[in-house]
Structure formats: C-alpha cells, structure tokens
C-alpha cells in the first residue's frame with residue numbers, strides 16, 4: 024500500500040506545516056499533555072497509535088487540500104485560468120475513482136485504457152486505506168466507551184512525520200494485527216484465570232450505579248488496544264505466557280495474603296481482578312489495590328458518563344498516569360475526585376494517607392451491604408462463613424423486591440455477625456423504604472411515558488399513511504384541474520415571488536414528502552419512487568439556482584413534480600388541451616409568441632450577402648455554406664444536409680490538425696476539396712454519465728451528444744446546428760499518419776500497446792486522459808465546418824442566462840426573480856427575434872441537458888435579426904435520470920415561448936410519434952448508431968412534458984389583463 028498513490032504532488036513540508044497548524048493545540052492542552060506524558064510510561068506504544076491517528080487525519084486533510092486547490096481556480100472555464108499541471112491532478116484522481124464507481128454500480132463497460140485502470144485502482148485502494156486508518160484513529164474518540172480512547176496526542180508524536188513512511192504504515196498494520204491476536208490470547212487466558220480464581224464479581228463498590236462502575240472495569244478487563252499496548256510496554260520483553268503466569272502467581276499470593284487479613288479486605292482483592300492489566304505488572308498490596316480500585320471507579324466509571332468526550336480523553340490520560348508504577352506510590356497526592364464523590368473526599372480529607380486507605384476500605388466494605396441480589400446469593404452460597412451479605416444497586420425493575428428480601432436476611436444474619444453491617448439501622452431502613460417508593464414511582468412514570476410515546480408514534484404513522492392517500496388524491500385532482508405545480512424545495516420562494524401563493528400547498532407537499540419517506544418502511548414502492556422524484560427535484564432546484572424567489576425556482580419544483588410523475592403508476596395522458604386551445608387564440612400572445620421566422624421573405628443566403636458563388640467544382644460543404652440563410656442554416660427540405668453528412672462519413676481524410684480554442688481536445692479533419700470537419704473524439708461509452716462531482720464546465724465532452732444534438736435541432740425545426748455525423752477512424756492510418764507536427768508530439772503507445780494521443784488543451788489533455796485506439800479504431804463526431812469566408816465572421820454573444828462558471832458564486836439570474844425584465848430592456852433582446860431564440864435554445868438545451876451555454880454566435884453579416892448558432896453540445900446527454908430545470912430558467916423567468924416551438928412540443932407529446940421515437944429513427948441513419956443510450960431517449964419525452972407543464976404554469980401566472988409591466992408583448 025503506497026501512500027503516494029493519492030496522486031498528490033504537494034510539497035511535503037508544506038503539507039506537514041498545514042497539518043501541524045491544523046492540530047496546533049492550545050497552550051492549556053499542551054500543558055495537560057505534557058503532564059500526561061510525564062506520568063505515562065508507555066509513550067512508545069501510545070505514540071504509535073497517535074502517529075496512526077495523525078496519518079488518518081492527515082489524509083483527510085489532504086483530501087481537503089485537493090478541494091482547496093480546485094477552489095482556487097475561480098474561473099475555470101474556457102477563458103482558461105486552469106492549467107492542467109498539478110491543479111487538475113488532484114480532482115482528477117478522485118474523478119477517476121468516481122468513474123470507476125460508476126462502472127461498478129451500473130455495470131458499465133470497462134475502462135479501456137489500462138493505465139487508467141491502474142490509477143483508479145490504486146486510488147481506490149488508497150481511499151480504502153485512508154478510511155480504515157481514519158476509522159482506527161477516530162474509533163476511540165467517537166465510540167461510546169470513551170475510556171477506550173488513547174490519551175491525547177503527545178506533542179512528540181505529533182511532530183513525527185509518519186505519513187512520509189510507507190513502512191511505518193505497514194508496521195502499524197502488522198503491529199495492529201499482532202496486538203489483536205495478543206489481545207485475544209490475553210483475553211482467553213484472563214478469562215480462564217478469572218474462572219480459576221473464582222472471583223466474586225458481585226463485590227464492587229456500590230455507591231452509585233454499579234453498571235457505570237463495572238463498565239469502567241470491564242473496559243480494563245477487555246483490554247483496549249491502548250491499555251494493552253500500555254501493558255505490553257510496561258511488561259517490555261517478558262513473554263506473554265510467562266508474564267501471565269507471574270501475574271497469576273501474584274494474584275494467588277495476594278489472595279492468600281488477603282485471606283489472612285480482614286474479611287472485608289479480602290473482598291477487595293478478589294474484586295480487583297478487574298484491574299488485571301495494571302496490577303499484573305506491579306506488586307500491589309491489598310490496600311493499594313483498594314485505592315486503585317476506587318480511583319478506577321472515580322476516573323473511569325463516572326467519567327464515562329459525566330464528562331464530555333474531550334474531558335474524557337484527558338481524564339483517561341490522568342487515570343493511566345495514576346496507574347503507572349509511580350502512581351501507586353502512597354505519597355501520591357489524592358487525585359481530584361468527581362463531584363459525586365464529594366462525600367468520600369470529605370471523609371478522606373480528615374485522614375492521613377495511610378490511615379485513609381484503610382478507612383476507605385472499611386467504608387467500602389460497609390457499602391458492600393448493597394450488593395446485587397445475584398451476587399449476594401453467590402456470596403451467601405460460597406462464603407457463608409463471611410456472613411456479610413452484599414448487594415449491588417438493583418438493575419432491573421424487580422430488584423427492589425430482592426433487596427427487600429435480602430434486607431430481611433441481613434437483619435437476621437447481621438445480628439449474629441461481627442461485621443459492620445448496619446442494615447438494622449432504622450434510619451437506613453427508612454431511607455431504603457423511601458428509595459423503594461421512589462423507584463416504584465419512577466418505573467411507573469417511565470412506563471407511562473414509554474406507552475405514551477408508543478401511542479404517539481403509532482398514531483403518527485397511521486396519520487401519515489392515511490394522509491398519503493389523501494394527498495395523492497388531492498394531487499391528481501390538482502393535475503386534472505390544471506392547477507399550477509408546486510413542488511420542490513424552492514416552493515416557498517417561488518410562491519413568495521409569484522405573489523399568488525400556494526404556500527399552504529407547499530407545506531402540504533413538504534408534509535407529504537416527509538410522510539412518504541416515512542411510509543417507505545411500510546413497503547410502499549410507489550411512495551418511495553415518488554419521494555425520490557421530488558427529492559431529486561429539490562436538488563435540481565437548489566443546484567440550479569438560488570432559492571432567491573426566482574420563477575425558475577418554481578419551475579424547478581414543477582419539473583421535480585413531473586419527474587416524480589414519470590415514475591408513478593400511469594395517470595391518464597394529459598394532452599394539454601388547454602395549451603392546444605391557446606394556440607388558436609392570441610389571448611396569451613405575451614406568453615405564447617407568434618413569431619415563427621418566415622423563411623420565405625427577407626432571408627438572404629450568405630452567398631448573396633457576400634456576393635460569393637460556388638464554382639462548378641464546389642464541394643457539398645461549400646455549397647451548403649453559401650446557402651446558409653439569415654434565418655436558418657439550411658432549409659427544411661434541403662438535400663445538401665445529407666450530402667454534407669455523407670461526405671464527412673465517406674471521404675478520405677487528408678490531414679489532421681488540432682483545433683485551437685475551446686477547452687477540450689478537438690481536431691480539424693481535412694478532406695479533399697477543402698472540405699473540413701470539426702472532430703470530437705469518443706472518450707466514453709454511451710452509457711457513461713456525467714461524473715457526480717463534475718461541474719458542467721468540467722464535464723467531459725461526449726461525441727455522441729454532438730451527433731444527437733444536431734438531429735434534435737433538426738427535428739425541432741430550428742435548423743441552427745451544423746450537420747454532425749459519427750464516424751469510426753483508424754487511429755494509426757487516419758490520424759497518426761496524417762497528423763500535424765504538434766499533434767504528433769502527443770502520441771504514445773499505451774501499456775496495452777494501443778496508440779494514444781492527448782493533444783494540447785486546458786482540460787483533459789494529458790497522458791491520463793489520452794484518447795486511445797481500441798485496439799486501432801477510434802469513434803468521433805464530425806461537424807460540418809462553419810463557413811470561413813473572410814467577411815462572414817461570426818459575432819460572439821454572451822448568453823444572458825450564462826452560468827457563473829464559478830463553484831461558489833451565483834449568476835444574477837439565479838438570485839434576481841425579475842431578471843428577465845432586465846434582459847427584455849437590453850438590446851438585442853428588447854426587440855425582434857433574439858429573446859425568443861434564447862427561449863428556443865433553452866428548450867433545446869433542457870431537452871439535451873446541456874448546461875454549458877455560456878456564449879452563442881451569430882453571423883455578423885446578418886446583424887441582429889438572425890438566428891443564433893447552436894454550437895457545442897458536447898456536454899449534453901450526460902444525465903438521463905436528472906432533469907436540470909435551471910436550464911429552462913429563461914423560459915420560466917420570462918414566461919415566453921414561440922408558438923411554433925410549443926406546437927412542436929405538443930406534437931411530440933401527443934403523437935403520433937413521441938420525440939424519442941423520432942430521434943431514434945433519425946439517429947439510426949448514423950454510422951455509429953445507436954447514438955444515444957435508451958435512457959436519454961426516454962428523458963427527451965419526459966422533459967417535453969416538463970416544458971409543457973411549465974408553460975401551462977406560466978399561463979396561469981400571467982392572465983391576459985394582469986400583465987407585468989416588465990413583460991412586453993413581443994408578439995405584437
């Protein structure tokens with residue numbers, strides 16, 4: 024296991040400094056630890072634990088470091104601050120493993136680049152280690168039995184740069200295994216020994232809860248790794264068996280010795296078997312053990328329950344310190360006691376150290392009168408001659424009964440014995456009786472409370488289930504009555520923004536969601552999918568935009584609801600008759616704009632504009648380019664499109680150059696006759712989804728998305744995307760042998776002997792993201808090249824609904840509910856077709872799931888009254904199971920859509936052919952068909968429904984008379 028496999032190239036000393044800073048203790052803590060270290064004899068083995076802890080934490084921190092690096096790249100997009108060196112490395116290693124996870128979860132195709140596999144594997148294994156090390160390190164601190172926690176990290180060990188050493192890690196693992204086996208062995212032997220010695224465990228101090236006390240002692244008995252390592256250190260080189268034998272002998276000696284002493288003391292010795300790990304190494308007198316026992320109660324048993332975890336760890340150090348041989352020195356000052364032991368403390372303060380111990384023992388013996396019934400029974404059986412019946416605090420509800428019984432016994436037996444049994448003391452008797460009542464009352468009360476709780480829970484469950492049905496009915500009614508949607512996490516903001524509040528419904532929805540989730544346990548599958556649907560919608564709402572009251576927030580909710588709808592049992596098909604009717608009137612022209620570009624008039628071609636004419640030998644592409652018009656790239660029935668596609672698929676490749684600009688690798692493929700295509704190579708199989716930790720701007724480009732987007736654009740009737748075809752190339756003969764020099768430099772042969780290249784770009788153009796032949800074939804998308812006529816330059820426009828391209832910052836449209844009003848007042852969106860073109864683009868991007876629409880381009884020569892090109896769709900079709908509603912923000916915020924677009928959507932929705940089918944048919948002509956993974960096709964239909972629903976919502980919110988001032992009717 025290599026520590027280096029995290030892929031981090033960070034300067035080690037810098038990292039160490041960071042880690043030291045992170046763990047810099049306060050002066051008080053340092054003093055405390057210093058003190059603890061002084062007292063502790065076991066720094067070596069304990070230190071070891073801490074260096075482990077540090078390693079775990081270090082790795083955690085290291086992980087953060089990775090994020091930190093990513094965070095520092097503020098504008099990561101094409102404008103290109105991010106350079107691949109180092110910065111890309113950290114997130115990418117994570118991505119690789121995330122990708123692997125995808126493969127594992129979805130049973131996806133294998134990652135073909137073997138070196139990638141290697142990397143992700145090593146990364147994964149490293150993660151695995153990291154986790155376990157962290158768990159190991161954190162276990163003591165987070166576990167319920169805090170007494171198991173090793174003492175705080177000594178400063179000395181803190182400074183050990185243990186993460187540097189790989190062997191130390193191995194040592195740690197080995198030693199840990201060793202420890203565990205020793206631990207087991209030891210436990211076995213100790214158990215045996217305990218049986219050998221016939222220890223009476225019922226003979227514990229009983230001032231307080233016996234459970235608490237035995238917890239601490241049990242802890243010691245079960246030998247936590249820290250206590251074991253402590254012991255191992257104290258015992259140093261003595262073999263375990265020998266040490267155990269010695270220890271056993273000593274116990275035996277002590278036992279014999281104690282038998283000669285007072286009977287009360289004898290109890291203590293036997294009870295002190297709990298302290299074996301400690302007393303095993305040190306010769307102790309019975310009195311010392313008594314003290315030790317007391318201390319252990321004070322410092323373990325009670326601290327477990329009463330101290331905060333931080334305090335607990337330090338108290339443990341103190342305790343361990345006290346248990347070191349010096350700590351048993353009689354002159355050791357009395358340690359600070361817990362508040363509950365004030366009585367004892369007062370008592371003890373009156374006595375000299377030596378005397379005190381004896382008295383203490385006696386006191387304890389007195390208290391042993393409160394031994395547990397079980398123990399008392401045992402004591403009575405085994406040690407009748409001792410006559411002292413002992414009793415522990417009762418644990419069970421009926422313990423008071425046995426206590427009463429044993430009290431009677433005490434009174435009988437106690438009279439005839441010499442022990443200091445004061446159970447016949449009338450005051451004590453009264454006290455006990457009172458306690459009994461108290462206990463009865465308490466247990467009665469507790470039972471009542473429990474019963475009430477149970478009742479409440481039961482009633483709630485019933486209520487939840489019942490309400491689910493009610494709410495479902497309600498929801499269906501709502502849908503049928505064409506009421507507006509109100510789902511998702513932003514529902515309240517949305518309601519506030521719209522001012523026509525469905526706050527109550529929002530709350531109801533929240534309520535429903537909660538109860539649906541709850542009722543999942545009752546096995547309702549429907550509920551579970553529904554809950555999931557609305558949850559993912561919630562995510563969409565929040566991830567896409569701030570909840571700042573934007574209408575898009577509401578829309579996000581709407582989509583969430585619809586998303587949920589698709590997974591529910593079929594409801595009658597909603598044909599959106601209301602919308603169909605509206606298409607026939609102009610009543611809602613402020614929402615449904617009748618602004619279809621009329622291609623029959625004022626629609627000059629580029630050739631006409633630029634006075635260019637293709638020669639007799641002009642290629643299909645050139646002719647295509649010259650025929651581009653002001654209003655669309657190609658005519659509805661233009662056969663040149665197919666010719667252009669065919670050329671790109673069939674023509675031999677002459678030259679390959681890397682395309683500059685953009686963030687990811689693209690190649691310019693040159694064919695004969697000056698035909699060019701823009702190629703995006705395949706990186707992943709079709710079913711590879713956007714990596715969960717990828718932002719839209721770091722998502723990989725998908726060649727098949729480019730192909731599918733062209734087809735979709737055509738089917739939608741926009742015709743604003745250049746023709747794109749798929750083609751499979753021979754990487755050796757069709758790229759490598761034809762590549763220009765700069766590209767050639769990035770070629771290499773992978774370990775599995777495939778030819779690979781990575782090119783030069785800002786994202787993913789490095790050896791670990793190379794594009795490789797499989798074994799020699801490489802698939803790609805080929806987009807017909809845009810005209811490059813000198814005077815046909817394109818104008819680049821910033822998209823008004825551009826995302827922030829920053830991980831933490833939000834764009835204005837995400838926070839300003841009235842953002843559309845601002846856009847409507849700004850040229851070129853204040854008049855003409857442009858704003859409606861953006862609505863079309865939003866619909867188009869929402870259908871493909873493309874969030875990467877930062878800019879768009881137009882042909883300069885046409886001015887403003889021209890269409891925006893639909894370019895760059897490589898980041899679409901990444902998340903088939905998620906509908907990113909924020910992409911629809913322009914439509915939702917402006918409440919605007921072209922009538923022609925709405926007609927198309929209604930057509931897809933109502934048939935005869937759904938969009939998915941139209942797409943499938945269109946795509947089946949492509950050489951790399953099937954182009955889309957089935958879930959993406961299904962997503963198209965689902966998203967069509969969502970858009971329709973949001974338009975319906977817009978209609979509801981914008982009745983004809985009550986038009987918002989900002990919403991100018993563009994259709995007029």
Ligand SMILES: Nc1ncnc2c1ncn2[C@@H]1O[C@H](COP(=O)(O)OP(=O)(O)OP(=O)(O)O)[C@@H](O)[C@H]1O
Nearest residue numbers: 101684685686687701745806807808809894895897
């Ligand atoms: N078919 C095409 N023919 C000629 N040039 C094109 C074509 N498609 C896109 N381009 C140009 O290439 C540039 C980069 O293309 P594209 O946006 O697809 O790459 P990208 O790596 O995704 O870029 P970015 O990361 O900036 O989005 C575009 O800005 C556009 O000007």
Ligand SMILES: [Mn+2]
Nearest residue numbers: 685875895897
């Ligand atoms: Mn792009």
